[in-house]
Amino acid sequence: MTEKIDNEAPTGDDVSDASAKANGSERGRDSTEASQLSLKDIIEQISCLNTELTASWxxxxxxxxxxxxxxFAQFTMQMEQQLASTSLKLQEHDQKLDEAAARIDEQENWLAVANEALQQLLMEHKTLQEKLNDLESRSRRTNVRIYGVPEGALAPKPNSAAPPRSIVVNFLQYRVKETIIxxxxxxxxxxxxxxxxxxxxxx
Known part of the structure; x- marks a missing residue:
């Protein structure tokens, strides 16, 4: 048995089909490579974007x-200034209160001393008044008051419409006064x- 070898030359249609297949194969490879390059670019862009976002964050x-x-530092400084101002004002108020309390204590002490002195003066005045009354009473013990002496009999008449004034006569001795009266x-x-x-x- 002998093999039949086809030695026929390719026709134009066969050449066209082969060329079309070759071109299609090349376009497929180009498309795959383009897809791979595009995906790589996307990954690189995402990586760059991630890096930029991370840096921005x-x-x-x-x-x-x-x-x-x-x-916070500015707020702390303001609070410290306000606290210092408030503390200074509180110190000034405390000082004024201490001064006022000291003045009140001085006035209370002065009032106590003045009240004691006033009570002492009132007691002395009462004692002196009693002594004066006693002296006046003792001095009047030797006096005799005479009523009915006509005005002008012993002294000039002050007023014609006025009633006659009494006359006080002082004796040197109490016994003489008692005898006469x-x-x-x-x-x-x-x-x-x-x-x-x-x-x-x-x-």
Whole structure:
């Protein structure tokens, strides 16, 4: 048996089909390579974007931390200033209260001393008044008051419409005064038409 070898030359259609297949195969490889390159670019872009986002996030956190630290430092400084001002005002108020309390204590002490001195003066005044009354009473023991003496008889008449004034006679001895007043009570003594009356000096 002999093999049949086809030595026929390829036709134009066969060449066209082969060329089309070759071109299709090349386009497939180009498309695959393009797809692979595009995916790689996307991954690289995503990686770059991730890096940029990470850097931006780190920068944002650092900026935020710095701003918060600055704000907190400023707030702390303001609070310290306010506390210092408040503490100074409280010290001034405490000093004023201490001064006021000291003045009140001084006034209370002065009032206590003044009250004690006033009580002492009142007691001394009462004692002196009693002594004065006693002296006046003792001095009046030797006095005799005479009523009914006409105005102008012993002194110039001050006023015609005024009633006659009494006359006080002072004796050197109490016994003489008592003798005279008792004798005067026993009989009537007149000056003109006026009857005189004698009495103790009670005023």
């Amino acid at each position: 780190v920068t944002f956190k650092e900026d935020l931390r710095r701003e918060m630290r600055d704000d 008792r004798n005067a009570w026993k009989k009537k003594i007149k000056i003109g038409d006026n009857t005189l009356s004698f009495d103790y000096d009670y005023t």
